[in-house]
Amino acid sequence: GNSVTQMEGPVTLSEEAFLTINCTYTATGYPSLFWYVQYPGEGLQLLLKATKADDKGSNKGFEATYRKETTSFHLEKGSVQVSDSAVYFCALTHMNRDDKIIFGKGTRLHILP
Amino acid sequence: ETGVTQSPTHLIKTRGQQVTLRCSSQSGHNTVSWYQQALGQGPQFIFQYYREEENGRGNFPPRFSGLQFPNYSSELNVNALELDDSALYLCASSFGGGNQPQHFGDGTRLSIL
Numbered sequence: 001g002n003s004v005t006q007m008e009g010p011v012t013l014s015e016e017a018f019l020t021i022n023c024t025y026t027a028t029g030y031p032s033l034f035w036y037v038q039y040p041g042e043g044l045q046l047l048l049k050a051t052k053a054d055d056k057g058s059n060k061g062f063e064a065t066y067r068k069e070t071t072s073f074h075l076e077k078g079s080v081q082v083s084d085s086a087v088y089f090c091a092l093t094h095m096n097r098d099d100k101i102i103f104g105k106g107t108r109l110h111i112l113p
Numbered sequence: 114e115t116g117v118t119q120s121p122t123h124l125i126k127t128r129g130q131q132v133t134l135r136c137s138s139q140s141g142h143n144t145v146s147w148y149q150q151a152l153g154q155g156p157q158f159i160f161q162y163y164r165e166e167e168n169g170r171g172n173f174p175p176r177f178s179g180l181q182f183p184n185y186s187s188e189l190n191v192n193a194l195e196l197d198d199s200a201l202y203l204c205a206s207s208f209g210g211g212n213q214p215q216h217f218g219d220g221t222r223l224s225i226l
Contacts, residue, residue, distance in 0.1 A: 004155075036217075043117075043203055043217040044156070089155055100146065100169055101205075101215060103155030 002027040006090045006104035013080055014112050021075040021107050023064075023090035031092040033057075033066050033073040034101070038087045047075075047088070082111045117206050117218035125224045126194050134189040134221045136204030143208060144168070145187040146215060147179060150201040162187055163209075191223075199225045 006023040013019060025033065032051045036044040048057030050066035050073065057064050062077045073090060090104040118137045126132050138145050144163045148156035158171035162181035176192040185206070191198060201222050205215035 041219075043119075043219040044205075045217070046214050049214065091155075100158035100161060100171065101148075101156070102158070105153075105155045 002031065002092060002094065002102050004090050004092055004102055004104035006088075006107055009087075009106070009108040010110055011107060012110045012112065015082055016079045017111075019075070019077040019080045019084075019109070021088055021090075021109070023073045023075065023104060025071050025073065025090075025092050027071075027092055027094065029094065030068075031094050033064070034091040034093070035062070035064055035073070035075050036089040036091055036103070038089065038106070040086070044089065080109075080111050082113050085109055085111045117204055117216050119202075119204050119218040119221050121221060122219070123222045123224075125226060127226050128194055128196060130194050131190065131192045132194060132223065134191075134202050134204075134223070136187045136189070136206075136218060138185045138187070138204075138206030139216050141208060142206035142216070143185050144206060144213075145181055145185065146205045146207070147187070147189045148203040148205065149173070150203055150220070151197075152200070156203055159189070194225050196225050199223060 003026045034049045035047040037047045048059040050057040053068035055066045087106045093101045146161040147159040150156040160170040161168045165181045178190045181187045201220040203220045205217045207213045207215045
């Protein structure tokens, strides 16, 4: 079945460091891929998405490229800020009848000032 | 535009009781999905409603049921509560299916004693 695997956290970085959170997926066909962010005490917010191979999603300095050959969608940011501290979820959805989202387990990110 | 709102924000119940959680979808959205997020885990798809009918279901027992109303708001009902039902319950709304982004509410935190 479809699944998402992302690196375990927590990830702790200093402010202005480079961030990579790895994500790989297993799916039939051509899923759409997403990164969601969850700040403490809040629901999920869509951070970025990519709907086909080689697409690059970007938002708020974060980027991720849909790599079908490696079934990956790694999240990157060149210079993180304290305000980026949150839990990040990689996810996929398929264009089928219910288009349910399948989430990874999440990666907690701590940014130190 | 009004976002997705969920009520209540927190709820405490005991084993065997029944609970109803409510969700108002974002203006213009006709599809509502429910997810269960256990502590430290990614959200798991419970079911989706589209135009008042169930449009897909995840691996949850029948004691998890739902409704969608003509104004596209929705309820999640859980009967015979168990300790493992303690979780954050998230509602997400979208327009139609496919690649339309799902917008999440802040969730209802359910604790079972």
